[in-house]
Amino acid sequence: MWQLGEPWWQLVVRGSVVYLVLFVLFRLSGKRQAGQMTPFDLLLLLIISNAVQNAMIGQDSSLLGGLLVALVLLGWSHLLGWLSNRSRRLERLLEGRPEVLIHNGKIFDDILQRNQISQEDLLAALRRQGVFSVADVAFAVLETNGGISVKKRSDG
Template sequence: MWNLSAPWWEFVLRGLIVYGAVLALLRMSGKRQIGQLTPFDLVLLLVLSNAVQNAMNAGDNSVTAGLILAVTLVAANAVLGYVTWRSRKLEILVEGRPQLLVHDGKVYQDIMRREHISFDDLNKALRHAGCNSVADVHFAILETDGTVSVKQHQQAAAATPGTSIWSKPGNDEAV
C-alpha cells in the first residue's frame, strides 16, 4: 500500500512530462474548446485522464505514488500560474492572446476559422450581449479563456434599452 515500485523522483518526472504534454495538447485544441466545455469535451477529458494514468504511475497503484503525483500536478499548476503571472511572454505562450472577431460590424472570418468559432457561436454571443445584428457591434473579442466579450456601438446600445441587465449602454459583456 505504501511501498513504491520506482524511485520517488521518477513519479515527479513522469507527472511533469504528462502535465506538460496534456497542457500543450489542450492549448493546441483552441480557445473555444476550453471555454465552452461540451459533453464531448468532458468525455474526452475523462478518457484522456485515464489514458495518461499509467504513463504517470508506471503501474504503481500505491497510495504514496498517488500522493506524489497529486502533489506534483498541483505544484506544477501553481508554479505555471505564478510564472505566467510574472512573465507576459510566457503568459502569451501558455494562454495565447485575445483575438478580434468583429470590429465595427466587420467579421474576421479567418480568425473565426483558425479559432474554430462558428457563425452560430458568434451570433449566440452577440445575442447574449443584446446585439440585433453584427452591424451593432463595435468589437467582439475571443478572450483567452474562450469567452467572447462584446461591446456595442453607442447608438445601437441606446436603441435597445432595457433588453436585459447585460446590454446596458457602455457595458462590456463577457459571454
C-alpha cells in the first residue's frame, strides 16, 4: 500500500509532463466553461483522464504513488495560478485574452469558429442574460474563463 512501485522522481516527472501537455492541449482547444460542456466534451474528458492515468503512474498502484501524483498535479495548478497572478504577460499566455464576439449587433463568426462556439450556444448565452435579439447587443465578450459577458445597446 505504501511501497512505491516506481521511483518517486519518475512519478513527479510523469505527472508533470502529462499535466503540462494536457494544459497546452486544452488551452489550444478553445474556451468553454464546465457548465457549457456538452455530453461529448464530458465524455472526452473522462476518456482522456483514463488514457493518461497509466502515463502518470506507470506500474505503480500504491496509495502513496497516487497521492504523490495528485500532489504534483495540484502543485502545478497552484504554481501556474501564482505565476499568472504575478505577470500580466504570463497570464495572457496561460489564460488567453477576452475576445469580442459581437459588436453593435454584428456577430464575428471567425472568432466563434476559432473558439468552437456555435451560434446557438451564443444565442443561448445572450438569452441567459436577458437579451433576445443580437441587434440589441452593443458588445458581447468571450471571457478567459469561457463565460460570455454582454452589454446591451442603450435605448437613447
